[in-house]
Structure formats: C-alpha cells, structure tokens
Amino acid sequence: METRELTCIGCPMGCQITVELDKGEVVSVTGNTCARGDIYARKEVTNPTRIVTSTIVIKGGDKPRVSCKTANDIPKGKIFEVMKDIDAAEVDAPVKIGDVLVKDVAGTGVDVIATRNIEKV
Amino acid sequence: MEKYDIVIVGGGPAGLAAAISARKSGIEKILILERDHELGGILNQCIHNGFGLHTFKEELTGPEYAYRFMQQVFDEKIEYKLNTMVMDISAERIVTAMNREEGMFQIEAGAIILAMGCRERPRGALNIPGYRPAGIFSAGTAQRLVNIEGYMPGREVVILGSGDIGLIMARRMTLEGAKVKVVAELMPYSGGLKRNIVQCLDDFGIPLKLSHTVVDIEGAEHLSAVTIAEVGKDGKPIKGTEERYTCDTLLLSCGLIPENELSRSAGVEMNPVTNGPVVNESLETSIPGVFACGNVLHVHDLVDFVSQEAGLAGENAAAFVKNGCKDLSDEKGIDIVATEGARYTVPTTVNVDRMNDLLTVRFRVGAVFQDSYVSVYFNDERVMHTKKKIMAPGEMEQVILKKDKLKSFDGLNKITVKIEHE
Numbered sequence: 149m150e151t152r153e154l155t156c157i158g159c160p161m162g163c164q165i166t167v168e169l170d171k172g173e174v175v176s177v178t179g180n181t182c183a184r185g186d187i188y189a190r191k192e193v194t195n196p197t198r199i200v201t202s203t204i205v206i207k208g209g210d211k212p213r214v215s216c217k218t219a220n221d222i223p224k225g226k227i228f229e230v231m232k233d234i235d236a237a238e239v240d241a242p243v244k245i246g247d248v249l250v251k252d253v254a255g256t257g258v259d260v261i262a263t264r265n266i267e268k269v
Numbered sequence: 270m271e272k273y274d275i276v277i278v279g280g281g282p283a284g285l286a287a288a289i290s291a292r293k294s295g296i297e298k299i300l301i302l303e304r305d306h307e308l309g310g311i312l313n314q315c316i317h318n319g320f321g322l323h324t325f326k327e328e329l330t331g332p333e334y335a336y337r338f339m340q341q342v343f344d345e346k347i348e349y350k351l352n353t354m355v356m357d358i359s360a361e362r363i364v365t366a367m368n369r370e371e372g373m374f375q376i377e378a379g380a381i382i383l384a385m386g387c388r389e390r391p392r393g394a395l396n397i398p399g400y401r402p403a404g405i406f407s408a409g410t411a412q413r414l415v416n417i418e419g420y421m422p423g424r425e426v427v428i429l430g431s432g433d434i435g436l437i438m439a440r441r442m443t444l445e446g447a448k449v450k451v452v453a454e455l456m457p458y459s460g461g462l463k464r465n466i467v468q469c470l471d472d473f474g475i476p477l478k479l480s481h482t483v484v485d486i487e488g489a490e491h492l493s494a495v496t497i498a499e500v501g502k503d504g505k506p507i508k509g510t511e512e513r514y515t516c517d518t519l520l521l522s523c524g525l526i527p528e529n530e531l532s533r534s535a536g537v538e539m540n541p542v543t544n545g546p547v548v549n550e551s552l553e554t555s556i557p558g559v560f561a562c563g564n565v566l567h568v569h570d571l572v573d574f575v576s577q578e579a580g581l582a583g584e585n586a587a588a589f590v591k592n593g594c595k596d597l598s599d600e601k602g603i604d605i606v607a608t609e610g611a612r613y614t615v616p617t618t619v620n621v622d623r624m625n626d627l628l629t630v631r632f633r634v635g636a637v638f639q640d641s642y643v644s645v646y647f648n649d650e651r652v653m654h655t656k657k658k659i660m661a662p663g664e665m666e667q668v669i670l671k672k673d674k675l676k677s678f679d680g681l682n683k684i685t686v687k688i689e690h691e
Contacts, residue, residue: 153344154467155463155464155467156464157319157464157467157468158322158464159449161464162462162463162464162467162664164463164658164659179658184322188320198468198472199318199328200444201316201317201318201330202316202444202445203316203416203419211417212417212418212419213416213417213418213419215316215330215332215416216332217316224472227444227472228444231444231445233301235445244598245332245333245336257536259293263316263329263330263332263333264313264333264336265336
C-alpha cells in the first residue's frame with residue numbers, strides 16, 4: 149500500500165488530501181472537503197491535468213490581447229505544446245466570452261476559448 | 270449639488286457586488302465611481318482560473334468572474350462613472366471627485382461604500398540595498414504588462430516574496446518562455462495559497478527559498494543580477510549564505526496595503542493591524558453611513574469572500590438609507606477581540622439587534638499552526654472549538670456567530686477569538 153499527500157488545486161481552499169494506492173489503483177481519498185477534491189486526487193495520481201490560461205493577439209479590438217483558457221483541463225505534460233499554439237494564434241475582434249479562439253489545441257481535443265469580451269473599434 | 274442614495278468608491282469586485290446588493294435591497298439612486306477606464310478592477314488582469322467556486326459553483330478566470338457582476342450592474346442599470354478619481358470624502362458624506370468631462374464635482378451621498386481595494390508594497394517600502402536600475406517591477410505591474418498590454422518585462426526572472434500574485438506570475442512568465450530562477454521569501458512560510466505553490470512553482474520545478482531575501486541588486490542602466498541570502502531568526506542576512514543570480518527582471522510580491530487615503534482624510538478610525546477601517550457587524554466605519562468592504566477593509570485571498578462581504582455592506586448601506594440616513598441603533602455593541610494567534614478580526618464589534626441571524630467573523634493567524642483549534646469565548650466561557658489541520662498567515666480563516674446564541678447568553682460583553690493547541 150502506498151500513500152500520497154497532495155494539496156488540492158481545485159480551489160483556493162487548498163485541502164490537504166491523502167490518497168491511498170494499491171498497485172497503482174486508488175483505494176481511498178481522504179481530507180478533501182468537496183467532490184472536486186476527490187476527482188482531482190484520483191486524476192493527479194494517475195493522469196495529472198491542468199487548465200491553461202493565457203492571452204492571444206487580437207486585431208482591430210479595443211485591447212491588444214484577449215485573455216483565454218482551455219475549455220477543459222489538458223494533460224500536464226502538454227502545457228508547453230498548448231502554449232506554443234496559443235502564442236502562434238491571432239484572432240479578429242469582436243470576441244465574446246466563450247468564443248472558440250483555437251480549435252483542438254495541440255491535438256488535445258480541447259478548444260481554447262475567450263474569457264473576456266473585446267469590442268471592435 | 271447632485272444627490273445619490275448610495276455612492277460607491279471603486280468599481281472592482283467589492284464595489285460591483287455592493288452596488289448589486291444595494292439595488293436588490295430596493296435602493297434606486299446608486300452611483301459607482303471608478304478611476305480606471307473599465308469596471309472589474311484587478312480581476313481584469315487576473316487571467317488565471319480558480320475564481321468563483323463558492324459564488325457560482327464553477328471555476329472561472331478573473332475577467333469572467335468580473336463580467337458576471339458587471340452584467341448584473343448593466344442589467345440593473347446601475348449608474349457608474351469611469352476615469353473618475355475621488356479626491357475627498359467628508360464626514361458629512363459629501364464626495365468630491367473629478368474627471369475629464371465634468372471637471373471637479375461634488376455629490377451628496379445618503380451612504381458611502383468604500384471599495385477602493387489595495388495596492389502592492391513597492392520597492393521603496395522594502396529597504397532592499399543595491400542599485401536602482403530598470404527591470405524591477407511589482408508582480409502586479411508585470412501581470413498588467415503581460416496580460417493586458419502583451420509585453421514581457423524580461424527573460425530571466427527572480428521573484429522576491431511568495432504572495433499569490435508573485436506565484437501566479439512565476440507560472441505566467443514561465444509559460445511565456447521566461448526562466449524563473451528562484452522565488453525568495455523572507456518569512457519561514459509562504460505568504461501565498463498552498464495551491465499556488467503546487468500549480469505555479471512545483472509544476473515547473475521553480476525553487477522556493479524560505480527565510481531568504483535579496484541583499485544586493487546590480488546593474489547600472491538595467492538589472493543584471495541580484496544576490497539573495499538566508500536570514501536568521503533575527504531577520505538579518507547570514508554571512509556566507511549569499512547566492513548570486515544573473516537576471517534581467519526582479520518581481521516584488523511582498524504584501525498588499527489597503528488603499529485608505531480617502532478613509533483617513535475623512536477621519537475614519539483605522540485598525541493598525543489590517544491597515545483598514547475599524548468596522549462593526551454592519552461593516553460600518555466609525556463615521557455613520559460610511560461602510561467598507563473588500564480589500565480596502567482587509568486584504569482577502571479569495572474574491573468570493575470579497576463579493577460576500579461587499580454584498581453585506583450593500584445591504585446594510587441600503588438599510589441605513591431606508592432608515593432616513595440614520596443607524597438602526599446607536600449602541601456600539603459587544604467587542605470582538607483577537608488574541609493568542611489570531612491577529613485581528615473583521616468586524617471588531619457586534620450589535621446583536623442589528624446583526625443578521627448569522628455573522629461571519631473573518632480573521633488571520635500570525636504564524637503557521639498545525640493540528641490546532643480555533644476557539645471562540647463568550648466572556649470566559651468557551652463556546653466554539655474547531656480543529657484545523659493547518660492554518661497559515663496567507664490564508665484567511667472565519668468563524669460564524671449565531672444571533673440566537675449571542676442573545677441567549679446572559680451578560681455577554683466580550684467575544685474572544687483565539688488559537689489553542691488543545
């Protein structure tokens with residue numbers, strides 16, 4: 149039996165979670181205060197994932213950058229590949245929260261979406 | 270002079286939530302004064318996620334969280350003025366402000382809600398020896414440059430202070446291709462949230478050196494290197510522990526200071542621990558009809574709690590206006606005292622007649638406590654005793670007081686919040 153101590157990143161509470169593993173299988177998750185903590189802990193010990201947030205160059209808008217995020221979490225090991233695609237992207241104003249800015253980023257099957265509105269000027 | 274029922278100083282998360290809740294409490298004439306060119310405050314540059322789990326039960330980025338509130342302000346047709354700087358607030362609740370369109374103008378307010386937020390402690394307040402080259406930024410300035418303007422301040426970065434913005438910027442700069450060499454923290458514990466150490470430093474192998482500080486800054490025109498050293502228990506650098514890092518950028522994340530110039534000049538009584546106003550259970554300051562909420566009151570680590578607190582300030586300001594711009598009761602109420610590990614509480618008094626059924630008392634601890642208890646005493650009797658696995662100065666704690674418990678306790682004249690080992 150193996151135990152791993154984690155700090156949950158699901159929200160700023162940062163619960164201390166203990167995961168018990170047996171031959172790579174999760175046996176128990178304790179210390180979390182919500183269901184998200186349970187999901188995070190199971191994922192973190194098997195296939196860790198992260199939401200990536202950044203900005204994308206936007207043309208013709210009232211701001212030079214539009215903030216964005218991956219619509220879902222992506223494998224932790226793919227963070228820099230995702231960033232490469234985000235940095236190479238350029239979009240045109242206007243943009244609304246939730247608009248898809250990059251489709252299937254870095255082959256993860258996850259889209260990058262806008263997190264703020266940018267007006268056209 | 271123009272009259273408004275409620276004037277709110279600041280259009281960030283606190284100001285927005287206060288305005289919405291005042292409107293929902295039935296107040297028509299509300300005005301938000303914001304000095305920036307848009308509403309939303311600092312959330313607009315906090316593009317990372319993790320906001321809103323308490324309020325919306327989903328994980329949002331800063332701009333998304335801000336927009337949820339902005340949308341309500343637009344829907345409710347609450348008035349606001351942008352690019353408008355408040356110059357003065359008087360004890361008679363006259364607000365003096367200025368902008369480019371109207372010049373200087375005055376407003377008579379039924380109630381005022383202070384929601385000015387806080388700002389970062391700058392280099393000048395940190396007493397770091399060395400040269401003063403370009404390349405030294407507060408973490409929040411760097412955040413604005415990268416996230417709003419789209420500029421990278423540099424490529425090789427050292428960060429002093431482990432506040433949340435510094436940790437977030439360590440990750441952000443790394444994602445954009447910079448090399449963050451080290452985060453140095455003067456205290457023996459981090460000033461930021463644990464989750465940010467995990468996902469911003471550990472994820473990218475960025476070392477965090479506790480009990481370390483910057484002892485030298487090099488560079489004639491532009492920063493070329495900094496030296497950090499370990500500090501002893503006396504807070505002084507230990508000889509022989511110096512390490513030199515070549516870098517072109519030094520970010521400072523060394524604490525936030527509530528921005529209370531307006532409150533002070535109005536004569537609002539201040540709490541020397543929080544650097545924010547002293548408030549009662551209604552979040553009302555020492556000046557009747559002047560309320561405070563959000564980071565101007567005390568620095569929060571979760572915007573969700575700012576929104577909650579601001580909502581209460583909005584409700585109470587509305588009640589004050591509806592009562593003919595008078596407090597519902599003039600009694601100050603029972604003192605709430607922080608001691609033995611608890612550094613302060615907000616609020617510091619509670620009037621049982623004015624309080625809601627539940628009152629959230631927020632506080633911070635002065636050191637790291639493991640397997641300790643948060644205790645609440647009514648006079649000398651312990652009435653609450655809650656075990657906490659870990660408490661740290663970087664994370665706000667709270668206890669909830671119940672009105673019926675306060676009412677039924679005979680001769681209650683003092684409530685104490687303290688940390689106990691058993």
